Amino acid sequence: GAVVSQHPSRVICKSGTSVKIECRSLDFQATTMFWYRQFPKQSLMLMATSNEGSKATYEQGVEKDKFLINHASLTLSTLTVTSAHPEDSSFYICSAETPRTGNTDTQYFGPGTRLTVL
Amino acid sequence: GENVEQHPSTLSVQEGDSAVIKCTYSDSASNYFPWYKQELGKGPQLIIDIRSNVGEKKDQRIAVTLNKTAKHFSLHITETQPEDSAVYFCAANILFGTGTRLTIIP
Numbered sequence: 001g002a003v004v005s006q007h008p009s010r011v012i013c014k015s016g017t018s019v020k021i022e023c024r025s026l027d028f029q030a031t032t033m034f035w036y037r038q039f040p041k042q043s044l045m046l047m048a049t050s051n052e053g054s055k056a057t058y059e060q061g062v063e064k065d066k067f068l069i070n071h072a073s074l075t076l077s078t079l080t081v082t083s084a085h086p087e088d089s090s091f092y093i094c095s096a097e098t099p100r101t102g103n104t105d106t107q108y109f110g111p112g113t114r115l116t117v118l
Numbered sequence: 119g120e121n122v123e124q125h126p127s128t129l130s131v132q133e134g135d136s137a138v139i140k141c142t143y144s145d146s147a148s149n150y151f152p153w154y155k156q157e158l159g160k161g162p163q164l165i166i167d168i169r170s171n172v173g174e175k176k177d178q179r180i181a182v183t184l185n186k187t188a189k190h191f192s193l194h195i196t197e198t199q200p201e202d203s204a205v206y207f208c209a210a211n212i213l214f215g216t217g218t219r220l221t222i223i224p
Contacts, residue, residue: 004161006161034212041217042216042217043207043214043215043216043217044162044207044214046212046213046214049212093161093162095161106152106164106167107152107164107212108164109154109161109162109163109164110161111160111161112159112160112161114159
């Protein structure tokens with residue numbers, strides 16, 4: 001199946017700093033990538049939908065100036081958590097959609113990035 | 119707003135028995151219903167999916183059924199094994215259910 005990687009897998013940073021998370025589709029081109037956030041023992045919460053070459057679409061309640069998303073190529077999307085605070089500590093997961101026309105495409109998930117803000 | 123409900127939230131079954139997880143969705147426009155298995159500290163892995171033009175799909179010990187009229191779909195795992203223990207999420211398109219923690223008792 002399709003492979004999606006995320007880097008880093010784990011990051012600890014100080015409050016006020018910015019952290020960049022990379023999401024790559026390794027063996028396919030993904031026109032659409034998704035970013036999710038997951039709190040312990042909870043479901044995935046969609047943060048934003050990222051389309052290659054255009055601005056990301058953010059879900060209601062997600063601050064676009066705090067969670068900067070860049071989808072510069074068909075295999076790479078990045079999420080930057082700016083001026084991170086302890087409440088931003090979470091498990092961030094990306095997914096990439098396989099190319100297909102018409103119906104919703106299959107998503108493949110990355111392994112996740114655990115962010116801890118001190 | 120639209121949502122996906124998933125039941126039960128926790129499920130324990132004896133090894134070798136079957137496990138069933140059910141989901142209902144509210145958006146009638148949903149046309150893609152994947153199931154994911156998530157192990158501790160890892161991202162979700164797609165285990166099976168079904169599209170709205172199909173009522174049932176099976177892959178070895180895993181099967182999914184879809185009732186579009188009632189807007190619910192189910193995951194069935196037969197002959198459960200300890201390695202099936204994980205959290206399972208259903209989704210309707212990109213809207214996720216709340217998850218089911220499945221524990222297989224040896």
